[in-house]
Amino acid sequence: MTAESAESESAEPVGGTEPAEAAESAERAEHSKSAESAERAEPTEPASPSKVVHGPRRPGIPALEARGLVKHFPMHSGIGRGQVVHAVEDISMVLPAGTVTAVVGESGSGKSTLARLLTGLIKPTGGQVLLDGEPVGTGARARRKYTSSVHLVLQDPFSSLNSVHTVRYHLERPLKLHTKLGRAERAERMRQLLERVSLTPAQDYLDKYPHELSGGQRQRVAIARGLAVGPRVLLADEPVSMLDVSIRLGVLNLLDDLRSGENLATMYVTHDIASARYLADCIVVMYAGQVVESGPATQITDNPAHPYTQLLLSAAPDPARAETPVLRGRGAPPSLVNPPAGCRFHPRCPFAMKVCAVRSPEPRPVGEDHVSACWLHASELDDDQREPLSATATGPAIGTATAATVAAQAESADGATDAN
Amino acid sequence: MADPVLEVRGLCVDYGLGAEAVRAVTDADLVLRRGEVLGIAGESGSGKSTLAYALTRLLRAPGVITGGDVVFHSRSAETGEVTEVDLLAADGHQLRRYRWSEIAVVFQSAMHALNPVARVENQLTDVLRVHRPEMSAEQRRARAVEMLRMVGINADRLRSYPHELSGGMRQRVMIAMALILQPQIVIMDEPTTALDVVTQREILEELMALRDKLGFAVIFITHDLSLLIELADSIAIMYAGRIVERARAAELFHAPRHPYSLGLLSSFPSLHGERVRMEGIPGSPPSLAAMPDGCKFHPRCPYAMDRCRTQEPPLTRLTDDGGVGGEGGDRVTACWLHDGRQDPPEPLGRAFPLLASPPAPRPGDLSRSTS
Numbered sequence: 175m176t177a178e179s180a181e182s183e184s185a186e187p188v189g190g191t192e193p194a195e196a197a198e199s200a201e202r203a204e205h206s207k208s209a210e211s212a213e214r215a216e217p218t219e220p221a222s223p224s225k226v227v228h229g230p231r232r233p234g235i236p237a238l239e240a241r242g243l244v245k246h247f248p249m250h251s252g253i254g255r256g257q258v259v260h261a262v263e264d265i266s267m268v269l270p271a272g273t274v275t276a277v278v279g280e281s282g283s284g285k286s287t288l289a290r291l292l293t294g295l296i297k298p299t300g301g302q303v304l305l306d307g308e309p310v311g312t313g314a315r316a317r318r319k320y321t322s323s324v325h326l327v328l329q330d331p332f333s334s335l336n337s338v339h340t341v342r343y344h345l346e347r348p349l350k351l352h353t354k355l356g357r358a359e360r361a362e363r364m365r366q367l368l369e370r371v372s373l374t375p376a377q378d379y380l381d382k383y384p385h386e387l388s389g390g391q392r393q394r395v396a397i398a399r400g401l402a403v404g405p406r407v408l409l410a411d412e413p414v415s416m417l418d419v420s421i422r423l424g425v426l427n428l429l430d431d432l433r434s435g436e437n438l439a440t441m442y443v444t445h446d447i448a449s450a451r452y453l454a455d456c457i458v459v460m461y462a463g464q465v466v467e468s469g470p471a472t473q474i475t476d477n478p479a480h481p482y483t484q485l486l487l488s489a490a491p492d493p494a495r496a497e498t499p500v501l502r503g504r505g506a507p508p509s510l511v512n513p514p515a516g517c518r519f520h521p522r523c524p525f526a527m528k529v530c531a532v533r534s535p536e537p538r539p540v541g542e543d544h545v546s547a548c549w550l551h552a553s554e555l556d557d558d559q560r561e562p563l564s565a566t567a568t569g570p571a572i573g574t575a576t577a578a579t580v581a582a583q584a585e586s587a588d589g590a591t592d593a594n
Numbered sequence: 595m596a597d598p599v600l601e602v603r604g605l606c607v608d609y610g611l612g613a614e615a616v617r618a619v620t621d622a623d624l625v626l627r628r629g630e631v632l633g634i635a636g637e638s639g640s641g642k643s644t645l646a647y648a649l650t651r652l653l654r655a656p657g658v659i660t661g662g663d664v665v666f667h668s669r670s671a672e673t674g675e676v677t678e679v680d681l682l683a684a685d686g687h688q689l690r691r692y693r694w695s696e697i698a699v700v701f702q703s704a705m706h707a708l709n710p711v712a713r714v715e716n717q718l719t720d721v722l723r724v725h726r727p728e729m730s731a732e733q734r735r736a737r738a739v740e741m742l743r744m745v746g747i748n749a750d751r752l753r754s755y756p757h758e759l760s761g762g763m764r765q766r767v768m769i770a771m772a773l774i775l776q777p778q779i780v781i782m783d784e785p786t787t788a789l790d791v792v793t794q795r796e797i798l799e800e801l802m803a804l805r806d807k808l809g810f811a812v813i814f815i816t817h818d819l820s821l822l823i824e825l826a827d828s829i830a831i832m833y834a835g836r837i838v839e840r841a842r843a844a845e846l847f848h849a850p851r852h853p854y855s856l857g858l859l860s861s862f863p864s865l866h867g868e869r870v871r872m873e874g875i876p877g878s879p880p881s882l883a884a885m886p887d888g889c890k891f892h893p894r895c896p897y898a899m900d901r902c903r904t905q906e907p908p909l910t911r912l913t914d915d916g917g918v919g920g921e922g923g924d925r926v927t928a929c930w931l932h933d934g935r936q937d938p939p940e941p942l943g944r945a946f947p948l949l950a951s952p953p954a955p956r957p958g959d960l961s962r963s964t965s
């Protein structure tokens with residue numbers, strides 16, 4: 175986590191992930207890559223499960239692990255019919271007990287898809303999820319064990335609770351389904367749960383309906399319901415972004431308490447990088463379906479290595495900033511139907527080089543437990559590969575995804591209700 | 595200091611009539627200066643939107659303005675002559691004349707404000723058709739294209755419908771529509787809250803560049819105080835329908851005077867320094883129907899004293915605050931801690947570092963953008 179070790183390591187990229195091919199042109203390099211790395215310029219082809227695993231390093235078996243997760247959504251209607259949305263591409267990460275991992279990125283970067291893959295709500299196109307080191311079975315019992323161990327908290331505190339049912343119903347139902355507790359024991363457990371999320375005294379809340387609660391209180395009930403069956407893993411998808419400022423911090427602090435108090439493995443999905451820094455042990459930065467950088471939270475915000483992370487940080491509100499920030503990499507993320515070849519960030523990247531447009535960069539260590547997938551960290555490139563891609567780097571300021579693909583993706587996403 | 599373009603004095607707004615009425619805005623005082631960005635921040639329900647709609651007379655029933663004055667100092671683009679307009683007394687005809695052409699509003703939800711069946715280009719030319727009937731169709735189109743270009747929308751998007759645009763582009767169209775008649779004041783209610791940080795930053799950059807070029811003043815409403823501190827020249831903090839503190843943005847950040855401002859500031863995790871547990875503001879705001887006595891913040895205030903529970907503190911000028919406050923200054927707060935009977939606690943009594951000298955020029959500062 176120390177800055178010194180990061181600096182000394184980032185100067186000397188760790189070799190071995192790329193064959194040395196300094197004399198090759200970028201074009202030929204694409205074809206001469208070692209067989210071990212199956213990555214191609216062809217963007218629709220999923221890459222081989224990469225060796226890099228993101229998430230906090232802890233000894234022992236992580237509560238939840240994703241290995242080479244891929245999700246391609248087929249498009250059933252609209253202009254992109256027959257094509258796929260490359261929502262998540264080859265992500266390996268661990269969520270150890272007693273840690274919080276923040277996943278940050280612009281909207282459409284695949285954060286929610288990753289969270290839904292981890293809950294088992296949607297099936298991966300490739301890769302697998304391991305609970306306590308074991309692949310998740312397909313039988314009903316295995317499913318039930320999984321759903322009682324892994325809980326998802328959604329962004330919208332209105333939609334996550336059923337408006338026709340009381341708080342009591344929401345808490346009691348999972349206890350009935352997943353435990354053998356008797357009535358009195360259930361009542362006691364419900365009281366404890368509400369206390370756990372600071373809704374006290376419990377009897378004031380048990381018979382309330384969601385509309386009688388504030389946004390923060392609803393989110394607490396949603397979390398309490400998640401805790402009812404003693405989960406090991408909490409997946410929180412933008413749990414505070416729809417809450418008012420003063421309530422947000424309370425929910426973040428609750429997640430912080432649960433990390434130590436319940437030894438939960440938490441994934442905190444957010445677009446607010448300052449809150450990720452506040453809460454998380456590790457930050458994972460996603461761009462266009464891929465992880466571009468990950469590492470210890472303060473390391474990522476204080477010494478961001480990837481140009482995209484640097485862009486996110488320069489755009490984030492920061493009252494301590496003395497001068498107006500200079501944004502490097504304007505515009506919006508690309509369409510995921512036809513993601514850009516090479517580094518997916520290259521159409522926006524102010525540092526893009528020739529090689530970036532044709533070959534996708536592998537994540538490389540740039541500090542202790544800190545990796546970044548960017549050709550700038552590579553020492554093996556030749557002068558031609560390093561040639562600036564100025565034409566594309568200064569491309570159109572906005573609208574990298576065309577109106578047609580935006581509309582088509584929105585349509586496709588609307589049509590897919592498997593999420594809920 | 596630039597001349598005021600809008601002055602609000604003692605503005606009160608109720609929802610409902612008679613015994614049913616609740617007061618959503620109480621005695622609001624504001625001065626917006628030419629070319630300035632005035633931020634309004636506060637928790638949800640604190641009355642930010644109500645205040646903005648009241649002073650533009652866009653308030654819908656059951657909202658009623660029950661007191662106060664709103665004076666618009668309208669400056670003629672041709673002669674430079676300034677006319678005082680009493681907006682609360684203005685009739686429908688006068689309001690139509692000023693609204694949009696002199697005072698434009700960007701609403702909290704852009705999706706609802708755009709016409710879903712009109713192409714981007716027509717949204718803009720329609721405004722011109724109504725307000726600038728003397729322009730030819732050709733001129734209207736040219737102006738629309740020019741305006742969209744200024745907010746960063748390419749000509750190839752002119753024929754798109756709103757639903758074909760990303761949220762960021764829709765917001766840009768809204769801003770273009772607000773600016774197309776070259777108003778003197780633009781009121782923006784959470785214009786970028788739903789957007790990604792990069793898009794938000796780009797739009798704000800464009801807005802600031804346009805402000806420097808065209809010289810309009812902005813009232814910018816948001817709950818995101820950390821953004822506002824970067825963006826605004828001065829900031830008004832609202833709580834329970836009242837303005838509880840007004841200060842220059844940097845003063846508010848480095849030396850807040852009201853416990854609620856301090857609480858809001860400490861609700862936003864920082865991007866720098868040690869990670870420390872923050873507690874923010876305990877509890878939640880009162881409902882309009884059950885306002886506490888005395889200072890409306892006292893049930894949540896860590897510094898509350900006896901008199902806070904019974905007497906409401908008036909909004910007062912902080913005269914001992916040196917150069918920036920003092921006579922003619924805008925630095926005011928409503929809190930008994932600053933009535934001189936005790937020393938305020940350290941976090942609320944910090945000297946502002948730039949006190950001795952005039953505030954250092956900030957990007958887009960008043961002095962550069964006004965005549």
Ligand SMILES: Nc1ncnc2c1ncn2[C@@H]1O[C@H](COP(=O)(O)OP(=O)(O)OP(=O)(O)O)[C@@H](O)[C@H]1O
Nearest residue numbers: 609618637638639640641642643644645656817882
């Ligand atoms: N039509 C209405 N009828 C009754 N009360 C209303 C009405 N509209 C708003 N209010 C009340 O007036 C108060 C101020 O609302 P307002 O919308 O101005 O808040 P705001 O500060 O803009 O909040 P937000 O940050 O959520 O936009 C709130 O208590 C709200 O419930």
Ligand SMILES: Nc1ncnc2c1ncn2[C@@H]1O[C@H](COP(=O)(O)OP(=O)(O)O)[C@@H](O)[C@H]1O
Nearest residue numbers: 247259261281282283284285286287586587590
């Ligand atoms: N069910 C779906 N069908 C088709 N595309 C989808 C579906 N769900 C998500 N996507 C697409 O996958 C991409 C990633 O989306 P998402 O995971 O929601 O991102 P984030 O949570 O980071 O905003 C987007 O392009 C989105 O439109």
Ligand code: SF4
Nearest residue numbers: 517520523530548549
């Ligand atoms: S790999 Fe190239 S395009 Fe991608 S972030 Fe690095 S420099 Fe930019």
Ligand code: SF4
Nearest residue numbers: 889892895902929930
């Ligand atoms: S007047 Fe009293 S209760 Fe109100 S903010 Fe000041 S110290 Fe707190």
Ligand SMILES: [Mg+2]
Nearest residue numbers: 282285286287
């Ligand atoms: Mg999402």
Ligand SMILES: [Mg+2]
Nearest residue numbers: 642643702783
């Ligand atoms: Mg509002």
